Each structure stands twice: as structure tokens, then as C-alpha cells.
Amino acid sequence: MRNVTGEQHGPGPVITTAGLTKHYGAVHALTDLTVEVGAGVTGLVGANGAGKSTLIKILLGLLEPTGGHASVLGHDIEHGGQEIRRLVGYMPEHDCLPPDVSASDFTVHMARMSGLGASAARERSADVLRHVGLDEERYRPMGGYSTGMKQRAKLAQALAHDPQLVFLDEPTNGLDPAARNDMLRLVERIGSEFGIAVLVTSHLLGELEQVSDHVIVLDGGHLLRSSATGDFLQRTGSLLVEVVGTETERDRLGEALALRGLTCRPRGPMVAIDPPPPELAAEGVAHDLIRDVAAELGLGLMRLQPDRRHLEDVFLDGGAHV
Amino acid sequence: MSEHSQPGSRPGVIHDLGYRHYDGVRDGTATIARTLFVTGLRHAYGLGRSGKSKVMPFLLLGMSVMPALIVVGVVVLTGGSSLPVSYADYTNQTQLLVSLFAAAQAPVLFSRDLRHRSIVLYFARPLAAPVFALVRWLSLTVAVWLFMSVPTLLLYLGALLSGLDKSDQTSALLKAVVLQVLLAMLIAGIAGLISSVSLRRGFAVVGSVMALIVLTGVITAVQAISAEEDADAVATAVGLFSPWSLYNGLADAWDAGVETFVPVDGAWPLAYALVALLLVAGCLLGLVARFRKVGSR
Numbered sequence: 001m002r003n004v005t006g007e008q009h010g011p012g013p014v015i016t017t018a019g020l021t022k023h024y025g026a027v028h029a030l031t032d033l034t035v036e037v038g039a040g041v042t043g044l045v046g047a048n049g050a051g052k053s054t055l056i057k058i059l060l061g062l063l064e065p066t067g068g069h070a071s072v073l074g075h076d077i078e079h080g081g082q083e084i085r086r087l088v089g090y091m092p093e094h095d096c097l098p099p100d101v102s103a104s105d106f107t108v109h110m111a112r113m114s115g116l117g118a119s120a121a122r123e124r125s126a127d128v129l130r131h132v133g134l135d136e137e138r139y140r141p142m143g144g145y146s147t148g149m150k151q152r153a154k155l156a157q158a159l160a161h162d163p164q165l166v167f168l169d170e171p172t173n174g175l176d177p178a179a180r181n182d183m184l185r186l187v188e189r190i191g192s193e194f195g196i197a198v199l200v201t202s203h204l205l206g207e208l209e210q211v212s213d214h215v216i217v218l219d220g221g222h223l224l225r226s227s228a229t230g231d232f233l234q235r236t237g238s239l240l241v242e243v244v245g246t247e248t249e250r251d252r253l254g255e256a257l258a259l260r261g262l263t264c265r266p267r268g269p270m271v272a273i274d275p276p277p278p279e280l281a282a283e284g285v286a287h288d289l290i291r292d293v294a295a296e297l298g299l300g301l302m303r304l305q306p307d308r309r310h311l312e313d314v315f316l317d318g319g320a321h322v
Numbered sequence: 323m324s325e326h327s328q329p330g331s332r333p334g335v336i337h338d339l340g341y342r343h344y345d346g347v348r349d350g351t352a353t354i355a356r357t358l359f360v361t362g363l364r365h366a367y368g369l370g371r372s373g374k375s376k377v378m379p380f381l382l383l384g385m386s387v388m389p390a391l392i393v394v395g396v397v398v399l400t401g402g403s404s405l406p407v408s409y410a411d412y413t414n415q416t417q418l419l420v421s422l423f424a425a426a427q428a429p430v431l432f433s434r435d436l437r438h439r440s441i442v443l444y445f446a447r448p449l450a451a452p453v454f455a456l457v458r459w460l461s462l463t464v465a466v467w468l469f470m471s472v473p474t475l476l477l478y479l480g481a482l483l484s485g486l487d488k489s490d491q492t493s494a495l496l497k498a499v500v501l502q503v504l505l506a507m508l509i510a511g512i513a514g515l516i517s518s519v520s521l522r523r524g525f526a527v528v529g530s531v532m533a534l535i536v537l538t539g540v541i542t543a544v545q546a547i548s549a550e551e552d553a554d555a556v557a558t559a560v561g562l563f564s565p566w567s568l569y570n571g572l573a574d575a576w577d578a579g580v581e582t583f584v585p586v587d588g589a590w591p592l593a594y595a596l597v598a599l600l601l602v603a604g605c606l607l608g609l610v611a612r613f614r615k616v617g618s619r
Contacts, residue, residue, distance in 0.1 A: 060446055062446070063618055064618075081450075082448050082450070085446055085448050086348065086447075086448050090443070090446035092439075092442050092446075094439060095438070095439065096438065096440050096443055097440065098435075098438045100372060100375075109361065112354070113357070113358065114447050114448065115348040115350070115354055115448060116344070116346075117349065120344065120346050127341075131341060141372075161344070162343050193340070
């Protein structure tokens with residue numbers, strides 16, 4: 001079976017959708033979505049109700065789209081639903097663990113439901129539970145688990161049958177900051193070290209910034225943007241400057257720089273400088289100018305750095321435009 | 323490992339001493355369904371579950387086997403010429419225990435996955451929702467049938483031990499088994515459907531008890547009264563409305579050792595058989611529709 005799976009790590013996309021649409025009566029959960037998802041970790045971002053879970057259910061073949069096409073791991077969702085479900089893992093957003101069963105027994109059972117034999121299922125479950133970090137507690141009934149342990153158990157069942165692709169729906173939901181970091185590191189490892197493609201959803205953009213190679217932003221069922229995480233965070237050419245002192249010093253610097261032909265605006269305790277005009281655009285010219293102006297004014301430079309954008313900014317910009 | 327055939331295609335492969343991929347055989351849908359069936363059957367008797375979940379099924383089973391043991395003891399010791407109770411009638415006499423078993427164990431197979439929403443994890447795997455529903459029903463059917471057949475087989479062994487005529491006993495046993503299978507299909511369908519709709523265990527048990535025990539009691543009373551009043555058609559027609567009266571009516575018509583208040587004859591046996599099969603089919607359609615709906619949520 002793995003020889004088939006090897007292809008998935010080639011250059012081809014893991015998921016492709018074309019004009020995917022899902023309407024529930026008047027509610028438009030997804031509208032004309034066309035995206036490609038490759039290997040590695042792909043973040044699916046959007047507010048609640050943006051269509052993230054709907055997209056995952058359609059890709060699993062559990063919901064029928066109103067229109068459009070999609071294929072997962074080379075199988076069409078219309079006809080290949082069963083084949084797809086054989087090759088993917090799914091960690092739902094909501095609670096889905098029976099309280100009176102141990103994580104160990106449950107993971108074994110779920111691995112068998114994916115087609116693994118009894119001994120293979122036991123071996124894989126033990127492996128996967130170790131990877132997600134459930135130790136002795138795996139033998140206790142899951143009803144007594146903390147949220148963090150439940151999320152790990154949910155992740156373990158999604159990985160138990162060694163899928164080629166996992167859908168992780170809000171894996172960090174309800175976790176404290178430390179557990180959240182652990183979970184994100186685990187998601188990153190699944191994509192890189194385990195070699196399993198990951199589609200992970202979150203409404204917290206900062207999280208996906210840390211772990212994903214590629215980000216898809218959904219808003220109200222529409223695609224806002226789909227590109228590599230690096231592109232989102234590209235340098236904008238803007239600069240940020242901070243000087244010793246209060247807002248008075250900040251404004252003195254800003255006004256002086258404006259006189260020299262730079263467009264400045266205050267941002268918190270700093271001056272944000274838009275990409276310099278052509279005559280100052282050469283490498284280092286703007287930096288030198290800022291240094292000189294600060295020296296003339298007798299201001300102490302504290303910080304001079306390129307202004308990197310955050311995923312949030314992209315999201316907010318996009319939202320404003322649509 | 324497959325990494326060797328794809329050098330450099332998996333990032334981090336060189337350091338990957340931890341995660342191992344699975345290269346072995348993966349079962350087809352039929353094997354997965356069989357695994358689910360066996361697990362369901364075991365769970366119906368509390369096997370593979372917590373200790374206290376074994377108490378109820380085995381207590382009930384013990385209670386339904388006990389009279390059979392006593393009967394066997396008496397027949398073997400006294401050397402009677404026939405069993406004091408027929409195979410089919412023994413099941414009828416222990417109907418309260420059979421119904422209780424089905425009512426108590428159906429939620430294990432039909433409510434748990436829905437209530438805790440682990441059903442979503444099943445449906446994200448190869449088995450489709452209708453297959454899942456049918457396999458669950460099959461598990462409960464076989465569990466209920468085993469519950470009825472264990473005392474029946476004990477009686478049969480006792481009859482053979484005490485030297486009763488083998489061919490007579492065997493044909494009576496086979497008739498009883500066929501009727502029991504039909505009854506198990508009915509009871510599992512009804513209790514399963516009720517449990518898949520009412521997700522709280524208490525409500526599911528009460529619902530099944532109402533449908534299997536209270537309703538049967540009412541129908542038996544109506545049948546007794548109408549037989550007393552010589553309203554034979556009413557007595558027979560009312561028997562169409564409960565799995566137990568269907569079972570008894572068919573057993574009476576087939577001469578399997580159960581006597582109803584009014585003999586079921588003429589076209590009635592056909593009507594009884596048709597209604598029983600339609601009821602099974604209806605329950606199955608209901609179960610499939612219910613799990614389909616849950617699956618698309």
C-alpha cells in the first residue's frame with residue numbers, strides 16, 4: 001500500500017478543489033472555492049462559521065457539495081469517498097471520546113476500523129500514543145482526562161492507521177498556553193518528521209504563523225487568500241524607528257524625516273516609515289539618513305528595523321477589501 | 323522502508339528514528355465490517371468492557387438458563403416421556419428476560435457512539451453509515467438470539483440425555499430456532515431504533531421496555547378478553563402488533579409447541595409472517611436513515 005502512498009510526497013498537490021460550493025438553503029457555507037494543498041503543514045484560517053469544518057467534511061466525503069469538484073490524494077470525492085477515508089485521518093473539533101474506554105483500547109479499535117489487523121493495530125497504537133505524549137494515563141478511562149489529554153487521544157486515533165493526510169480541526173482548542181505550544185510542535189512534527197500532509201484549522205492566526213508552510217484564509221465561505229506563509233510575512237520595505245524619550249521626541253524625529261522626503265506616521269512609541277521614494281531607495285541610504293537626522297536632533301536611536309507584517313494584518317486587509 | 327525508494331523526498335528523514343510508517347496489509351471493507359460485528363457482539367455481553375457492564379447481561383442470562391437446568395434435571399432423574407415445556411414455549415415463558423436483555427443492551431450498541439459523538443470517527447473511516455447501522459443491528463440480533471438459544475440448547479441436550487426420540491426433538495428444536503431468529507431480528511430492530519433516537523440510556527431502556535414488555539402485556543390482555551368474548555378475529559388481528567404475539571402466533575400456526583388463545587389459522591399465518599418481515603424491514607430502513615442523517619452532520 002505504501003508504494004502507492006509514496007507518490008503523494010512528490011510534487012503533486014494533496015488536495016485540489018475547483019469551484020467547490022456548499023449551500024444549506026439560504027446559508028452559503030462555501031462559495032466557489034478553488035485551492036490546492038500540497039505536502040507539509042497547511043493552515044486553514046477563518047472565523048467561526050467561515051466554512052472550515054464544512055470544507056473538511058466535504059473532503060472526507062461525508063457531505064455532498066452543492067457544486068464544484070474536489071480530489072484528495074488523487075481520488076475524486078464523488079466516487080472515491082471510501083478510498084479517501086482509508087488514507088486520511090480526522091481529528092474533529094468537538095469532543096468525540098467515549099468516557100468509559102481507555103485511550104489505548106480506543107486507539108486500537110479505531111485503527112482496526114481503518115483496516116489494520118489486530119496485532120498491527122496494537123503495535124501502531126502504542127507507537128502513536130507515545131508520539132502524542134500519553135504515557136501511563138493511556139490505560140485509564142478517558143472520562144477522567146484533562147482537555148490536553150483528550151486532544152492528544154483524539155490526535156492519536158487520527159494517526160493510528162498511518163494516514164497520508166490528516167485533517168486537524170482546531171487541535172489547540174481549549175488548551176492552556178503550554179499545552180498549546182506542545183500541540184503546535186506536534187503538528188509541525190507530523191508535517192515534517194512523520195511525513196504526513198496536514199490540513200490544520202484555527203481561528204487564531206498567530207498559531208498558524210508558527211507551524212504552517214502554507215496558509216489558506218477563508219472568510220464567510222469565500223477564499224480570501226492562499227499562499228506560502230513566507231509570502232504573508234514578506235518584508236514590506238517599510239522601516240520602524242524608535243528613539244529614546246517620549247512622544248515629543250518621536251514626533252520631532254518624524255517631522256524632521258518628513259522634511260527630508262520620507263512618509264512617516266506614528267505607530268505606538270515608534271515611527272513607521274513607508275517604503276522610501278526612488279531617490280532614497282538604494283540599499284542603506286534611508287538607514288543612513290535616519291541615523292544622520294537623529295544625530296542632528298540629538299536623539300538616541302533605540303531601534304531601526306524592517307517592518308514585517310503579521311498574518312493578522314493580511315487577514316484584516318483582505319477582509320476590508322472583500 | 324519506503325524512504326529508500328524516494329531519497330530526499332521526505333523532509334527530516336535522516337533524523338527520523340521515531341516515527342515508523344505502516345507498510346503492511348490493510349483489510350477491505352468486509353473484514354472491517356466483520357471486526358465491528360464481533361466487537362459489537364462482545365460488547366452486548368459486556369466482554370471487552372468494564373467489569374460492571376458484564377453484570378447485567380450475565381445475570382439475565384443466568385436467570386433464563388436456571389429454569390432450563392431444573393427442567394433438565396427433573397426430566398433426566400424421573401425419566402419422563404417428554405419435556406414439560408416445548409423449546410419455542412420456553413422462550414415465550416422467559417420473554418420478560420429476553421426483552422429486558424435487549425432493552426438494556428441496545429443502548430450499548432446504538433446510543434453510545436451517538437451520544438459521545440465517536441460516531442464521527444467511524445464515519446471518517448471506510449465503513450459507510452448504512453453499513454455501520456446494519457452491522458450494529460446484526461450484532462444485537464445475534465446477541466439476542468444467543469440469549470434465547472443457550473437455554474434452548476440445554477433443554478435439547480437434556481432431552482437427548484434422558485433418551486427422548488431424537489428426530490422429534492430435533493425437528494421441534496429447528497422450528498424453535500427459526501422462530502427465534504425471526505424474533506431476535508424483530509426485537510433487535512425495535513430496541514435498536516429506539517436507542518438510536520433517544521440517546522440517554524435511561525430513556526432508551528424505558529422506551530424499549532414500553533415497546534417490548536408493556537405493549538406485549540396490553541396485547542395479551544386484549545387477546546385474552548376477546549377470546550373470552552368469542553371475538554376470535556379481534557384476538558388474532560391484535561396479535562399483529564407486538565413481536566411476541568407475532569412469535570407466538572407463528573409458533574402456534576407452525577405447531578411448534580405454543581398455544582395461543584385463539585388458533586392462528588387460515589390466511590393469518592401468512593399475514594403474521596408478512597407483518598413480521600415488514601416490521602424488520604421498517605426498523606432497518608429507520609436505522610439506516612437515522613445513521614445517514616447523523617453521518618452528514
